[in-house]
Amino acid sequence: MDHDRYRNAVRALPAPLRDILARALDDWPYEAIAAHLGISAADVEAGLADAIARLVAALDSG
Numbered sequence: 001m002d003h004d005r006y007r008n009a010v011r012a013l014p015a016p017l018r019d020i021l022a023r024a025l026d027d028w029p030y031e032a033i034a035a036h037l038g039i040s041a042a043d044v045e046a047g048l049a050d051a052i053a054r055l056v057a058a059l060d061s062g
Contacts, residue, residue, distance in 0.1 A: 009058035017051040024048050 010018060016037070023033045030041040037044070 005059060009055050012058060013051055013054055017047050020044055020047040021051040
């Protein structure tokens with residue numbers, strides 16, 4: 001995989017989605033991410049799914 005493409009795709013994510021993704025990759029539980037960001041665990045789950053979908057789309061299009 002081209003690491004620059006991945007880094008660029010991650011940087012293109014909106015900041016809240018980058019925050020969710022980074023903490024999820026650091027093995028934070030959804031509840032801890034939610035408390036840290038002041039959102040619900042359901043919003044964390046949805047945000048992570050959105051971030052992953054955007055990354056897949058960005059990497060597939062390049």
